[in-house]
Amino acid sequence: MTISDDTAAGARRSESSHGFAARAATLWSWILRFLKYGANSDPRKPHYFFRRHSGMVRTTHWINFVVITVMLMSGLQIFNAHPALYLGNTSDFAHPLLSLYAARAADGTMHGIAQLGPWHFDTTGILGLSNVDGQPTIRGFPEWATLPGVQWLAMGRRWHFFFAWLFAINGLAFAAYAFASRHFRRDLLPTAEDLRHLPREIVDHAKLKFAHGEDAKRYNSLQKLAYFIVLFVLGPLVLLTGLTMSPTLDSAFPFLPWIFGGRQTARTIHFACAFSFLGFFIIHIAMVFLSGTWNNLRSMITGNYAIEGDRHE
Amino acid sequence: MSSKFDPRRRRFLGRGLAAASALLLSGCYDLTQKGWVRKTLVSAENLTRATQRAIAGRHTLAPEYSKADIAPVFRPNGTLNPGTDFYNALAANAFRDFRLEVTGLVDRPLKLSLADLRKMPARTQITRHDCVEGWSCIGQWKGVQLARILALAGPKDNARYVMFYCMDPMGDSDYGDDIRQVPFYYESLDLIEATHPQTILAYELNGKPLPVANGAPLRLRAERQLGYKQAKYVERIELVESFNHIQGGNGGYWEDQGYDWWGGI
Numbered sequence: 011m012t013i014s015d016d017t018a019a020g021a022r023r024s025e026s027s028h029g030f031a032a033r034a035a036t037l038w039s040w041i042l043r044f045l046k047y048g049a050n051s052d053p054r055k056p057h058y059f060f061r062r063h064s065g066m067v068r069t070t071h072w073i074n075f076v077v078i079t080v081m082l083m084s085g086l087q088i089f090n091a092h093p094a095l096y097l098g099n100t101s102d103f104a105h106p107l108l109s110l111y112a113a114r115a116a117d118g119t120m121h122g123i124a125q126l127g128p129w130h131f132d133t134t135g136i137l138g139l140s141n142v143d144g145q146p147t148i149r150g151f152p153e154w155a156t157l158p159g160v161q162w163l164a165m166g167r168r169w170h171f172f173f174a175w176l177f178a179i180n181g182l183a184f185a186a187y188a189f190a191s192r193h194f195r196r197d198l199l200p201t202a203e204d205l206r207h208l209p210r211e212i213v214d215h216a217k218l219k220f221a222h223g224e225d226a227k228r229y230n231s232l233q234k235l236a237y238f239i240v241l242f243v244l245g246p247l248v249l250l251t252g253l254t255m256s257p258t259l260d261s262a263f264p265f266l267p268w269i270f271g272g273r274q275t276a277r278t279i280h281f282a283c284a285f286s287f288l289g290f291f292i293i294h295i296a297m298v299f300l301s302g303t304w305n306n307l308r309s310m311i312t313g314n315y316a317i318e319g320d321r322h323e
Numbered sequence: 324m325s326s327k328f329d330p331r332r333r334r335f336l337g338r339g340l341a342a343a344s345a346l347l348l349s350g351c352y353d354l355t356q357k358g359w360v361r362k363t364l365v366s367a368e369n370l371t372r373a374t375q376r377a378i379a380g381r382h383t384l385a386p387e388y389s390k391a392d393i394a395p396v397f398r399p400n401g402t403l404n405p406g407t408d409f410y411n412a413l414a415a416n417a418f419r420d421f422r423l424e425v426t427g428l429v430d431r432p433l434k435l436s437l438a439d440l441r442k443m444p445a446r447t448q449i450t451r452h453d454c455v456e457g458w459s460c461i462g463q464w465k466g467v468q469l470a471r472i473l474a475l476a477g478p479k480d481n482a483r484y485v486m487f488y489c490m491d492p493m494g495d496s497d498y499g500d501d502i503r504q505v506p507f508y509y510e511s512l513d514l515i516e517a518t519h520p521q522t523i524l525a526y527e528l529n530g531k532p533l534p535v536a537n538g539a540p541l542r543l544r545a546e547r548q549l550g551y552k553q554a555k556y557v558e559r560i561e562l563v564e565s566f567n568h569i570q571g572g573n574g575g576y577w578e579d580q581g582y583d584w585w586g587g588i
Binding site: 256 | 392451460
């Protein structure tokens, strides 16, 4: 069973005709082909559907998408209340590891500055100083990145701690499922062989050469490693460092601030985790787009993933 | 299988996408303004409080640190000087005329001077102050365990919360022009947190009398809670059954501005 032959037909039509309309049609057919099958795929080959994602994976994935978006934006709102990071248990206000602030230049103009260790960057308009209702305003992250947009710590905390429960429950449900169904062992845990394939996989990804046919049924080693790190390292780490910031939980579990090297270090790690999620998010979406947008999206919505070739089971 | 162009399907998808992105981009702020959304978000506070209470129990102690960990300057926040005539007069006389009142649902209302409090057994603790804004600061506090003061006063059986009324007026509030409604800082703890061993009324910071910026002459330390729970300039304690009728009804100045009553995270 093939998904569609219309892009191939479009390509054939363009061979026998000339002119602008034909060129546009060719371009459009290439775009469609790209979105459907990704780079370097051959849509003329037959396809069949393979059940790629279970209902549990699809459900927790989309819940997580909403939850992490809210957590990131409300987290930046909370961060804006004191846009600086430190190490240790106490804040060394004179020497933050990172800070976003505004300063007046010699010519009298205000500038937004991002400081990281000994380096200072002018980030006017985005970090330190950005427009709120058309007025340059001193704030860490800009209005469009925070939830709520206006400076409102109390409401940022309400969003963050409500969705933190969803994050934890959704994450634990996924982890329980992954271990019980052997999804973890079978699909996510990188093997020694996966790690050996890693250098070649990185080169293939850089060339936008993606797996097809039978190989596309499994996560490649780079995917495995990325999902494993995000799900089983970053996820627990962001949760634990978040809990470490709670003075009540520190009284129950004094080892929490101890293992992370202090509450402020935990807060810094929490922030680094959040931006690692964001980094993963950007690469993940780019990969979804490049390796067959519709096919990938369909497989995460309905579960069905089109595989090139004839079904042989 | 060949996909057929279906304008209705396409229009539906297009509108769906547009609606979803509009909701994501601008909707969250509008959502925040809606009563039911706010109520739903606020509901998580009870779950958090119940869970943290169940985990931490009554007597787990906040981590205590060594003298080497004490910050050179304990960062003052909020009011730095109440500045009222009443407060200035007390401060001019080194708070010798200061009296801590204990009222409300108690068998024996009290009026205690600083000298009275200093005569009581003291607790000294080097603890970490965690501000709701995100920063932390370590200081050494000395004071009287609140449990001892409450025991002197004898709480009645129906007393559930301890209110702390402070001497610093809060200017930028939502109470309008009605001068009778201009609030002074206030806070509250329930009896579990109020009688916790590390909950003290501190009169010393880092071995010296409490500075004005840090809440002189007397401030609350509730070490398992965030900074805004730790009222400065405390002058009156009231035991109550409920705080619904007090000020905004949420149990504290910042709570009336939308912050959680449970300051455990």
